[in-house]
Amino acid sequence: MLLSMKETILVVGGGIAGMETAVQLKALGLTPVIVEKNSSLGGHVAQWNRLFPDMTPASKVLDPYNDALKEVDIYTDTEIASINSLQKEYAAVLSNGKTLRCKAVVFATGFKLFEAEKKEEYGYGIYDRVITNRDLERWFDTRSDERVPAKPAAIGFVHCVGSRDVKAGNSQCSKVCCITAIKQAIEMKELFPDTEIYCFYMDLRLFGKKYEDFYINAQRDYGIHFIRGRVSEVAETIDGRVQVKAEDTLSGKPVKVKLDLLVLMSGIVCDRANNELARSVSLPLDEDGFFRSLDNIAGVTCTDRKGLFLAGTCTGPKTVPETLAEARSAALNVYQYLKAKKK
Amino acid sequence: MDFGFTLSPSSAIELDTLDSALYRKLCRIEPGARTCIGCGSCSATCTAAEYSGMSVRKLLLGLQRGKKAEVERMLSNCMLCGKCTMVCPRGINTRRVILTVCRLYDNVEGTL
Numbered sequence: 479m480l481l482s483m484k485e486t487i488l489v490v491g492g493g494i495a496g497m498e499t500a501v502q503l504k505a506l507g508l509t510p511v512i513v514e515k516n517s518s519l520g521g522h523v524a525q526w527n528r529l530f531p532d533m534t535p536a537s538k539v540l541d542p543y544n545d546a547l548k549e550v551d552i553y554t555d556t557e558i559a560s561i562n563s564l565q566k567e568y569a570a571v572l573s574n575g576k577t578l579r580c581k582a583v584v585f586a587t588g589f590k591l592f593e594a595e596k597k598e599e600y601g602y603g604i605y606d607r608v609i610t611n612r613d614l615e616r617w618f619d620t621r622s623d624e625r626v627p628a629k630p631a632a633i634g635f636v637h638c639v640g641s642r643d644v645k646a647g648n649s650q651c652s653k654v655c656c657i658t659a660i661k662q663a664i665e666m667k668e669l670f671p672d673t674e675i676y677c678f679y680m681d682l683r684l685f686g687k688k689y690e691d692f693y694i695n696a697q698r699d700y701g702i703h704f705i706r707g708r709v710s711e712v713a714e715t716i717d718g719r720v721q722v723k724a725e726d727t728l729s730g731k732p733v734k735v736k737l738d739l740l741v742l743m744s745g746i747v748c749d750r751a752n753n754e755l756a757r758s759v760s761l762p763l764d765e766d767g768f769f770r771s772l773d774n775i776a777g778v779t780c781t782d783r784k785g786l787f788l789a790g791t792c793t794g795p796k797t798v799p800e801t802l803a804e805a806r807s808a809a810l811n812v813y814q815y816l817k818a819k820k821k
Numbered sequence: 822m823d824f825g826f827t828l829s830p831s832s833a834i835e836l837d838t839l840d841s842a843l844y845r846k847l848c849r850i851e852p853g854a855r856t857c858i859g860c861g862s863c864s865a866t867c868t869a870a871e872y873s874g875m876s877v878r879k880l881l882l883g884l885q886r887g888k889k890a891e892v893e894r895m896l897s898n899c900m901l902c903g904k905c906t907m908v909c910p911r912g913i914n915t916r917r918v919i920l921t922v923c924r925l926y927d928n929v930e931g932t933l
Contacts, residue, residue, distance in 0.1 A: 632837060674836075674837075676836065682858075694856050694911070697855045697856045698852050698853065698855045698856050699852075701848070701855060703836075703885070705836075706859065726834055726886070728859045728878075728882055729834070729879075729882055729883075729886060731832050731833065731834050731886075732832065732833040732834070733833065733834045733835075733836060734833050734834070734835050734836070735835065735836035735837050736837050
């Protein structure tokens with residue numbers, strides 16, 4: 479039975495987690511309102527060209543929301559100034575001056591991509607031939623980036639940039655970069671069949687459905703070289719290429735290679751911009767800086783605060799399908815919470 | 822002039838200049854060889870390994886890194902028992918890989 483009320487639910491963030499939560503809340507008879515700090519919806523997925531493991535265009539995931547969100551109130555270019563807890567509801571003050579009274583809040587505030595320039599030894603922003611995973615996705619879209627040469631003889635991918643890196647402040651595995659590197663390596667090999675492609679990895683974590691098959695394809699059918707060893711430093715050569723140094727840990731020897739393009743797999747890290755918001759509603763953060771769930775097994779989308787829920791990568795690195803599943807879960811949590819309150 | 826020291830050659834592997842022609846030939850004949858993940862099951866089960874250092878994992882890596890002489894030394898210790906094939910999680914026909922590599926060594930510039 480649908481709730482007969484039209485209660486307002488605030489959804490903070492308009493990436494796929496926020497959009498999917500809003501769609502589901504609407505279907506459950508509630509009134510979601512999305513507040514997004516950027517000028518358009520779609521979050522990180524909107525900056526991606528194709529998605530693993532089936533090379534699905536990102537637009538195929540995003541486009542259906544245009545229709546599905548038609549009747550949902552959306553505030554873009556808007557931030558949450560504060561959220562105040564009233565007796566039976568929350569009052570959110572928006573940066574556009576409006577105050578929104580809502581029965582529950584779903585935080586779908588997402589993540590930040592690690593700023594690759596912080597790992598100075600990799601030379602992002604210093605050398606012309608070093609780009610990030612996001613830059614490459616943009617290049618797939620636009621085919622215009624001066625850093626990507628017309629006919630590269632060799633391309634390298636560095637896994638775990640800023641993730642699994644205590645010194646960079648992120649001990650967590652970013653989860654999606656291994657498979658993203660393999661996807662991007664295959665895409666580059668398809669565009670440049672004669673190019674040698676090297677992936678430098680610490681471990682390959684290919685946990686998801688079809689991921690391992692994707693890896694076997696990359697090895698067997700595309701001849702991509704996987705080198706177990708973390709890149710220690712990158713230097714520019716006299717002819718404007720980059721030389722990468724690592725240890726080939728399987729043979730125990732140092733390894734060097736000159737490349738025409740180096741792609742850094744920037745990891746998913748927490749967005750510190752949310753800290754103040756979390757504090758204002760007494761939501762605890764984990765040691766990794768992401769929001770802390772009620773528990774990490776059955777209560778990932780719940781918090782110990784009444785009426786406050788979490789969806790997607792604000793609690794840690796996640797894939798697109800995981801994020802969507804959590805968004806649906808969070809919407810159901812809201813519904814159950816309101817239903818219990820009605821009794 | 823003897824200063825009492827000598828220079829050691831670099832042990833670094835230079836991926837862009839090394840000679841991996843043998844490996845590429847092998848992969849054309851046995852594409853499965855490329856799917857090695859270096860797990861070491863083959864070496865762990867190899868009867869010859871503890872006496873001779875034989876290892877299919879190292880053999881494949883050696884070919885990729887242009888270590889022809891090392892690979893040849895290793896090959897001479899294999900007894901072709903096929904236990905490595907039995908344990909390989911990638912399903913690489915390691916015994917056939919070894920035989921193919923032997924043929925490539927005998928016939929580097931030939932028909933293979």
